[in-house]
Amino acid sequence: MIWKEAVLMFKPLIASCAMTISAVALSGQAFATGGILCDANDANLKLSVVGTVARAIGQDISSVQGSAVIKFATGERPFDLAGTLVQSWLEGDEARLHFYWNPKDIEGLSGIEIVIKTSGNITDAPKTGTYMVSMFPVSSTGTIRRIEGMASCELD
Amino acid sequence: MKRILFSLALLGLAGVEPAFATGGFACEADDKNLIFSAQSPLGRGMGSPIINLQATSEIKLAGTPADLAKLDLSKHLVHSWMAGPDLRLHFYREREGNEPHAYVELIIMTKVVGDEGATEGTFQLTVFSSQDSTTLEASGKVTCSVE
Numbered sequence: 001m002i003w004k005e006a007v008l009m010f011k012p013l014i015a016s017c018a019m020t021i022s023a024v025a026l027s028g029q030a031f032a033t034g035g036i037l038c039d040a041n042d043a044n045l046k047l048s049v050v051g052t053v054a055r056a057i058g059q060d061i062s063s064v065q066g067s068a069v070i071k072f073a074t075g076e077r078p079f080d081l082a083g084t085l086v087q088s089w090l091e092g093d094e095a096r097l098h099f100y101w102n103p104k105d106i107e108g109l110s111g112i113e114i115v116i117k118t119s120g121n122i123t124d125a126p127k128t129g130t131y132m133v134s135m136f137p138v139s140s141t142g143t144i145r146r147i148e149g150m151a152s153c154e155l156d
Numbered sequence: 157m158k159r160i161l162f163s164l165a166l167l168g169l170a171g172v173e174p175a176f177a178t179g180g181f182a183c184e185a186d187d188k189n190l191i192f193s194a195q196s197p198l199g200r201g202m203g204s205p206i207i208n209l210q211a212t213s214e215i216k217l218a219g220t221p222a223d224l225a226k227l228d229l230s231k232h233l234v235h236s237w238m239a240g241p242d243l244r245l246h247f248y249r250e251r252e253g254n255e256p257h258a259y260v261e262l263i264i265m266t267k268v269v270g271d272e273g274a275t276e277g278t279f280q281l282t283v284f285s286s287q288d289s290t291t292l293e294a295s296g297k298v299t300c301s302v303e
Binding site: 025056057058060061086087088089091096098099100105111113115 | 203234
């Protein structure tokens with residue numbers, strides 16, 4: 001319990017360190033990199049991802065690491081988001097990320113998608129917006145289940 | 157005619173793609189500052205990733221360094237967004253070799269118009285050269301087709 005409180009208390013610092021370490025360690029060009037951190041945390045989704053943003057090369061996002069815990073009727077399931085970023089957009093005041101993967105161990109689902117869309121042009125303030133989780137059924141006659149909520153992204 | 161050319165372009169690309177690539181997009185701009193074209197199949201059922209993108213630019217802005225005037229941008233897409241009404245592409249290519257730093261940045265922002273897969277919007281073009289510290293900028297219209 002104490003550890004959980006400590007993590008929450010120092011979350012901004014941890015995030016900042018994670019982005020810096022990610023930028024320096026994974027890019028090899030620290031002078032030209034920053035980071036992106038996106039979060040969502042509600043009753044249906046707990047998501048945290050961090051990535052390297054190469055400012056000198058068009059703000060390309062790389063080395064994305066993170067996880068998403070999705071609440072299903074049968075309970076919560078964690079997913080590793082590394083390697084699942086299929087689209088991104090960082091331009092002006094917008095930050096958008098699109099993750100997609102095949103949950104091979106969940107019967108009846110062919111794919112899960114998480115789309116995060118945030119915006120905000122205030123320096124040093126998180127960009128805020130929404131997430132949408134879409135769970136695609138294997139059967140073409142099945143129903144796509146969608147979950148929506150609030151999300152935020154920080155760039156440094 | 158445009159749709160036929162688009163379909164032929166995708167057929168050409170489809171020959172080297174897995175069978176799941178069943179759609180695609182094509183974009184073009186042609187004005188006094190820029191000739192741009194891009195086309196790519198899209199992987200259906202896998203988050204619609206852009207696969208085997210082919211993109212070229214011919215920049216006609218006065219003052220553009222000669223080595224940046226005609227570029228293959230196929231491997232230089234740094235961001236894309238195709239969801240809902242949006243089709244957006246962000247290209248960035250730096251000068252290669254030992255010459256002073258320079259780059260071309262091209263941002264395509266379009267939205268669906270009508271219901272036949274056509275999108276329209278604008279491009280923002282930036283050409284930077286550190287040799288003489290010049291930044292050239294231009295904007296114009298872009299059209300795309302999505303199938």
